[in-house]
Amino acid sequence: MKELNVIVSTALLQIKSSLARSMFRFCLLANPVVNTVLLYEMFVNSQREDFLSYVVLGAGLMALWSCICFSSAGDINRERYNGTLSLIYMAPAGFRTIIAGKVAGNTILSMITFLLSFATTKILFDVRMEVAHPIYLLTAFICTIGSFSVISVFLAYLLTLSRKTQLYMNCIEIPVILVCGFVFPADILPVFLRPVSYVLSPTWAVKLLRLSVSDTFNIREYYLTLLILVGVTGLYILLGHFLAVVIERQVRIAATLEVN
Amino acid sequence: MRRFFTLAWLSYKSRQSIFRLDEFLCLETIYPLLTLIFYCVLASYSYNTDNLTRWVVGNSFLLCVNTCIFTLGSTFMAERAYGCIRSLVAAPEGKLLIILHKGLFTCITAVVTVTFGFFAGSLLFQVNFSQINLLLFFTAVIVAMFAAAGFGLFIGIFGLITDQMHFVLNFISYILMIFCGANFPISQLPIAGRLISRLIPLTRSIEAVNMLFSGVIIEKFVMLLLQEAGIGAGYYFLSWLLIKGIEKTARRKGTLEVF
Numbered sequence: 140m141k142e143l144n145v146i147v148s149t150a151l152l153q154i155k156s157s158l159a160r161s162m163f164r165f166c167l168l169a170n171p172v173v174n175t176v177l178l179y180e181m182f183v184n185s186q187r188e189d190f191l192s193y194v195v196l197g198a199g200l201m202a203l204w205s206c207i208c209f210s211s212a213g214d215i216n217r218e219r220y221n222g223t224l225s226l227i228y229m230a231p232a233g234f235r236t237i238i239a240g241k242v243a244g245n246t247i248l249s250m251i252t253f254l255l256s257f258a259t260t261k262i263l264f265d266v267r268m269e270v271a272h273p274i275y276l277l278t279a280f281i282c283t284i285g286s287f288s289v290i291s292v293f294l295a296y297l298l299t300l301s302r303k304t305q306l307y308m309n310c311i312e313i314p315v316i317l318v319c320g321f322v323f324p325a326d327i328l329p330v331f332l333r334p335v336s337y338v339l340s341p342t343w344a345v346k347l348l349r350l351s352v353s354d355t356f357n358i359r360e361y362y363l364t365l366l367i368l369v370g371v372t373g374l375y376i377l378l379g380h381f382l383a384v385v386i387e388r389q390v391r392i393a394a395t396l397e398v399n
Numbered sequence: 400m401r402r403f404f405t406l407a408w409l410s411y412k413s414r415q416s417i418f419r420l421d422e423f424l425c426l427e428t429i430y431p432l433l434t435l436i437f438y439c440v441l442a443s444y445s446y447n448t449d450n451l452t453r454w455v456v457g458n459s460f461l462l463c464v465n466t467c468i469f470t471l472g473s474t475f476m477a478e479r480a481y482g483c484i485r486s487l488v489a490a491p492e493g494k495l496l497i498i499l500h501k502g503l504f505t506c507i508t509a510v511v512t513v514t515f516g517f518f519a520g521s522l523l524f525q526v527n528f529s530q531i532n533l534l535l536f537f538t539a540v541i542v543a544m545f546a547a548a549g550f551g552l553f554i555g556i557f558g559l560i561t562d563q564m565h566f567v568l569n570f571i572s573y574i575l576m577i578f579c580g581a582n583f584p585i586s587q588l589p590i591a592g593r594l595i596s597r598l599i600p601l602t603r604s605i606e607a608v609n610m611l612f613s614g615v616i617i618e619k620f621v622m623l624l625l626q627e628a629g630i631g632a633g634y635y636f637l638s639w640l641l642i643k644g645i646e647k648t649a650r651r652k653g654t655l656e657v658f
Contacts, residue, residue: 162565169566173573180583181445190445306422310430317437323444 145232149240154248157210166205167248171255174198178322179264191268192352195256197322200345202252203287204321208312210245211291214238215299225396235383242291246284253280275351275361282365283344286372290340293379299386299396321345340375343368403500411504414470414477431462431512435520438582443524451524456608457581459516460540460601463509463547464572471551472568474501475558484559488646499635502548509544531611535620539611542624543604546631550600553634556641559649580605600634603627 157163175198182190218224228234260266270276298307318332319325319341328336336342347364350357390396415423435458442454478484487497514537521528528536554571558564576582578596585596596602607623610616 160565161563161567162569165566165569169570169573173570173577177573177577177582178445180577180587181441183587185445185447187445193445306418306426310425313430313434313437317433317440322441327440327444 142233142236145236146240146243149237150244150247153214153241153244157245157248160210163206163210166202166209167251168255170205171198171202171252172259174201175256175259176263179260183264189352189354191260191266192349193322195253195260195268196345196348196352198256198259199253200283200321200341200348201316202256203249204316204341205312206245206249206252207287207291207294208308211242211295213298213308214241214245215295219396228390228396234387238292238295242288242295246288246291249287250284270352271354272351272356275356276348278365279344279347279351282368282372283348286340286344286368289372289375289379293375293382296379296382296386299390315339315341318342319345324349338371340368340371343371403496404503407500407503410501411508426465427508427512428515431465431516432519435459435462435516436523439520439524442582449525452526452612453609454582455517455520455524455526456612457579457605459513459520460543460605460608461576461579461581462512462516463544463601464575466505466509466512467544467547467551468554468572468575469568471502471505471548472555472571473558473564474552474555476555476564479558488650502552505551506544506548509547510540513540513544532615535611535615536608539604539608539620539624542627542631543601546600546604546627546634549631549634549638553638553641556638556645559642559645575599575601578602598630600627600630603630 158167175194178194178197182194187193215224218227227237230237257268260268294311316322318328318336319339320328320336321341325333325336325342325346343364347361347368350361350364418426435455438458438461439451439454443449443451475484478487490497517536517540518528520526554567557567561567574595578585578588578592578599579601580596581601585593585602588596603623604627607620607627610620610623
């Protein structure tokens with residue numbers, strides 16, 4: 140219960156502090172709008188019947204991922220810059236709980252990107268959209284948020300080890316969007332890239348979302364994808380736990396939390 | 400002149416020295432190349448085509464955004480953060496020179512990045528560039544980067560009057576991406592959108608380089624590049640006017656380092 144309180148209060152604080160940053164405001168509010176415009180103009184003459192799913196979901200996902208890259212992943216660096224990293228690291232509430240709260244705050248807030256993307260398509264292009272299977276879409280949506288939260292925690296831990304977070308968070312944005320097939324199916328990528336996309340949980344989250352709005356809904360494929368997504372995300376949780384233990388040990392031995 | 404180049408080099412070095420060589424290469428080559436690949440694969444899927452010449456050209460020109468918009472655009476933001484704004488304003492050096500020396504090496508890096516992106520993208524997506532006039536291509540790249548650097552400096556000066564530069568710079572990068580005709584034809588845009596596309600850099604140089612692949616009319620090519628250079632010069636001039644105005648206001652109100 141205490142941990143939950145810490146998570147909730149950290150999440151609320153994170154929402155407030157994230158909204159105060161202009162970069163996050165861009166990722167959250169402007170990015171889904173401009174990406175929707177760009178993707179719509181690129182897809183409008185594609186003669187693909189399902190092109191709206193690529194536009195709305197694609198723009199929402201791209202913005203969600205940007206929020207993760209430029210907030211959750213960068214939070215460690217911000218704490219370091221503000222001189223508070225060691226304080227939250229040693230806080231009795233626990234570093235992992237605080238990070239979980241930060242990621243929860245960011246991810247909950249980032250869900251707005253899908254609404255903005257949908258609203259932009261509706262208002263600017265006056266397009267009619269119908270969701271044939273809302274329950275499946277909702278399930279896919281919840282799983283996507285869960286999966287993205289886990290990968291955010293994973294990234295946040297990983298970037299604890301470096302001071303060049305800004306470089307890395309810039310460098311992971313586009314490759315993940317490309318390899319995970321946010322705006323086109325990952326299956327069109329060259330064969331040698333596919334193993335990389337299969338081990339990344341966003342690939343399965345994106346596939347699940349797209350399947351849930353597909354005209355040719357296939358329940359068997361949906362559940363199989365859901366199962367893989369849960370499996371890959373579970374693997375990330377295990378890896379994240381292992382990583383946290385290793386990093387904690389390394390940081391305590393070398394005393395390099397703020398100067399590595 | 401020597402001092403100008405020394406200052407230009409120091410300004411460039413101060414921005415890049417934080418990175419090791421591999422990190423510098425990652426930021427200046429691998430990341431831009433991946434961005435180009437992403438938009439080309441997206442175009443290939445959305446337009447259902449294998450002929451990606453237009454997108455390789457357009458997106459390779461857009462690679463300058465990283466250098467010309469983000470690096471130059473954050474110049475004054477960085478000067479403020481390091482507490483150098485007062486020294487800059489109090490310096491006897493003309494403000495236009497200060498603006499120009501910050502753009503020189505950035506412009507050169509952008510030319511290299513765009514050229515690298517174009518050839519690497521061409522090889523990856525089988526764009527046959529053997530038939531085009533490379534001299535005309537390089538001329539177009541240099542003119543485009545001159546204009547883009549001018550635009551970047553113009554945007555960067557807003558760093559003196561707002562603390563929302565991350566929002567501004569990212570938004571501007573998307574404005575360029577949407578309105579310069581790199582990813583879809585400008586004719587798809589409404590009239591207001593087409594007007595914006597005529598006022599920003601890169602639109603004309605991308606159009607000019609696309610002409611090299613579809614049969615170049617030299618008069619039209621030259622005219623497009625002259626217009627592009629004019630737009631660039633216009634932005635340098637506007638930057639100079641803006642910085643003079645802001646400096647004057649800031650001196651009067653004593654708000655040079657606050658907003």
